[in-house]
Amino acid sequence: MLPTYDLNKIKFSTGEATFKRAVGLYECGKVTEIGQLGGYYSALVLGAKPYRVSVSARNYKQGHCTCYLGEKDTLCKHMVALAIHAVMDGKPLSDKDKEFSHGIECNGRCGMLNKEELEVFKKSITESMRYIKPYRGPSRTWFANQDSLQEGCNRLSAVISNVQVSRQVADILVKLLLRLERKVSRGGVDDSNGIVGGLAGELVALLEQFARIDPTCIDAFEPLCGKEYCFGWEEPLVRILDERDAEEYNRQLEESENMRSNKKKEAEIIKAFKDKKFIDEDMAGFITDKIVEAMPTLKGAIDKYNMNPKDMIRFQMVSEMCWAERERKGLTFKQISVALKVPQYKLKDIEKSGVKTITVDILERYINFLGLNEWFNSWKKNNTDVYERLSKNKR
Numbered sequence: 001m002l003p004t005y006d007l008n009k010i011k012f013s014t015g016e017a018t019f020k021r022a023v024g025l026y027e028c029g030k031v032t033e034i035g036q037l038g039g040y041y042s043a044l045v046l047g048a049k050p051y052r053v054s055v056s057a058r059n060y061k062q063g064h065c066t067c068y069l070g071e072k073d074t075l076c077k078h079m080v081a082l083a084i085h086a087v088m089d090g091k092p093l094s095d096k097d098k099e100f101s102h103g104i105e106c107n108g109r110c111g112m113l114n115k116e117e118l119e120v121f122k123k124s125i126t127e128s129m130r131y132i133k134p135y136r137g138p139s140r141t142w143f144a145n146q147d148s149l150q151e152g153c154n155r156l157s158a159v160i161s162n163v164q165v166s167r168q169v170a171d172i173l174v175k176l177l178l179r180l181e182r183k184v185s186r187g188g189v190d191d192s193n194g195i196v197g198g199l200a201g202e203l204v205a206l207l208e209q210f211a212r213i214d215p216t217c218i219d220a221f222e223p224l225c226g227k228e229y230c231f232g233w234e235e236p237l238v239r240i241l242d243e244r245d246a247e248e249y250n251r252q253l254e255e256s257e258n259m260r261s262n263k264k265k266e267a268e269i270i271k272a273f274k275d276k277k278f279i280d281e282d283m284a285g286f287i288t289d290k291i292v293e294a295m296p297t298l299k300g301a302i303d304k305y306n307m308n309p310k311d312m313i314r315f316q317m318v319s320e321m322c323w324a325e326r327e328r329k330g331l332t333f334k335q336i337s338v339a340l341k342v343p344q345y346k347l348k349d350i351e352k353s354g355v356k357t358i359t360v361d362i363l364e365r366y367i368n369f370l371g372l373n374e375w376f377n378s379w380k381k382n383n384t385d386v387y388e389r390l391s392k393n394k395r
């Protein structure tokens with residue numbers, strides 16, 4: 001008959017030291033003369049001495065061994081080695097088979113589980129939870145009950161270890177944490193040894209890592225808030241959620257304050273334009289940033305042609321003034337060009353706000369010709385830096 005247990009069963013319900021020694025015996029071919037009779041396996045296991053060993057095909061912990069421990073009815077490595085032989089049928093163990101879970105580990109990678117993987121993951125959790133059973137007495141069953149808790153927690157550790165990080169899994173893990181909490185607080189599970197509590201602590205530490213790797217997982221902690229749980233396992237996670245919310249609140253506050261001050265600035269600038277007031281460096285900077293923000297490709301053009309949009313905007317006031325005055329006087333570029341003995345394109349540069357090519361002596365002569373000296377002097381006073389840069393243009 002085939003054993004009703006499998007390798008995981010043996011691994012998860014045997015202590016690590018005993019399991020590893022049993023693996024050693026099995027791998028070195030020390031399990032010999034295997035036989036089967038009446039639902040029991042038997043063998044001669046070559047330890048310090050050869051021992052006669054038997055284990056049940058239904059429960060590997062039921063059996064006998066002629067070694068010192070076996071004589072005292074304690075599970076020994078020889079029995080476990082025979083049980084491993086029964087489930088492996090002499091085939092070699094893989095590294096994963098031999099790997100003993102040391103708590104829950106995080107693989108640090110993000111990624112969703114597909115539908116089937118998700119089903120398997122949930123099902124494995126549910127199956128493991130069956131081992132986390134209430135203790136109802138009598139007292140002689142207490143140790144077996146604690147063994148079962150340990151097996152359940154070992155199984156959960158193995159299922160959860162190295163699962164990919166995602167909000168989807170975070171939700172499942174939070175639910176698991178709440179289920180464990182209910183089992184211990186109201187479900188009659190006796191966790192006086194702290195086996196379940198230990199697992200819960202690891203689960204919380206894993207979820208903390210989830211939050212660091214993928215902050216969207218923090219939303220999964222919501223069900224842990226606003227309720228008082230008995231053990232306070234959830235506290236580190238609630239704290240993460242609180243801190244995130246506080247940060248978010250501050251960010252929104254800052255954003256709305258920025259928005260208000262932007263709106264105020266916009267209103268000021270629009271008013272300055274309407275009142276034909278001078279645009280200062282700060283305002284010109286603000287306008288330029290807004291335009292570039294709305295038209296990102298513009299930035300490339302600005303850099304490529306080495307344009308100075310801030311100066312252009314601030315000089316615009318002079319361009320407009322010249323244009324308006326020329327129109328009012330009914331003069332053409334040609335007429336002014338002849339009168340001032342300057343090429344027409346130089347005058348056009350001024351009215352096009354061409355701050356890279358305008359030369360100040362021609363500008364001053366044009367201003368003088370139009371009779372705008374007084375107005376222009378006050379613009380100069382407010383825009384000394386722009387005027388200085390214009391002075392550096394080659395004639």
Ligand SMILES: [Zn+2]
Pocket residue numbers: 051065066067068069070076077078079
């Ligand atoms: Zn033994």
